[in-house]
């Protein structure tokens with residue numbers, strides 16, 4: 001059986017690939033711009049080039065498999081990327097069959113947020129648990145649920161759209177077409193929008209000076225920085241987002257009974273600015289004493305979570321991870 005795993009993290013901006021060993025060590029990396037505007041054929045050939053680059057000198061028989069995480073809608077059973085977010089034209093691409101044909105090794109495809117959950121579970125903050133919820137908060141909110149060591153996928157592979165649970169029936173319109181979704185109230189753009197609205201309404205804040213009075217330049221990063229320096233408006237805005245995230249977490253706990261909730265994504269860099277309020281909401285509103293104490297922790301894998309998630313998918317699907325664990329036990 002192969003000693004190596006090839007991991008591919010397909011994003012709207014970048015394609016990243018890595019050659020990994022079974023322990024999740026990234027031995028060799030490649031990255032290139034996705035350049036989605038050049039069309040899906042070019043994106044596919046760049047994926048192939050990246051895999052070839054990290055495979056240099058490695059024989060197919062040494063490779064356990066290729067794992068690829070993609071943004072958007074993916075059928076994890078057929079390995080078809082139905083619709084890749086921010087990569088126009090990459091629709092109904094039979095990614096798994098394509099990779100198997102080109103590289104002659106088993107290949108596995110998953111949704112990027114789902115795979116991030118699997119990556120944290122195997123190699124990051126979820127090590128030692130069996131059942132967890134992973135939430136990623138950045139431009140959007142997504143996630144994944146691990147149920148007894150496996151991804152919970154749902155009937156169609158669409159499960160764990162954690163950003164689109166509705167937390168305000170009459171809330172702002174969401175990118176999904178709905179209204180009042182967690183994402184529309186607590187993702188990075190929602191945090192920035194709320195700060196801008198308060199400044200427009202006349203609130204005085206150090207944020208104004210940070211962007212030279214140009215409200216359109218305010219992103220969640222600026223709000224987090226201002227909150228850290230004690231700015232009251234920024235603190236209120238973060239508190240409000242954290243309240244919604246906490247409410248979302250209570251729902252995740254009630255729905256999935258996780259041992260732990262892991263929070264990743266760019267906005268999670270706010271750390272306790274988000275998590276302390278979220279923990280307080282969970283402690284107040286979850287149904288049982290055990291659930292009130294659900295650990296809520298930051299993700300550990302940083303920018304490599306996509307690659308390690310794709311690697312974890314190959315290890316999980318080929319059954320080699322549990323064998324390895326059994327041997328080391």
Ligand SMILES: [Zn+2]
Pocket residue numbers: 163164174175176177178179181183184
């Ligand atoms: Zn939504």
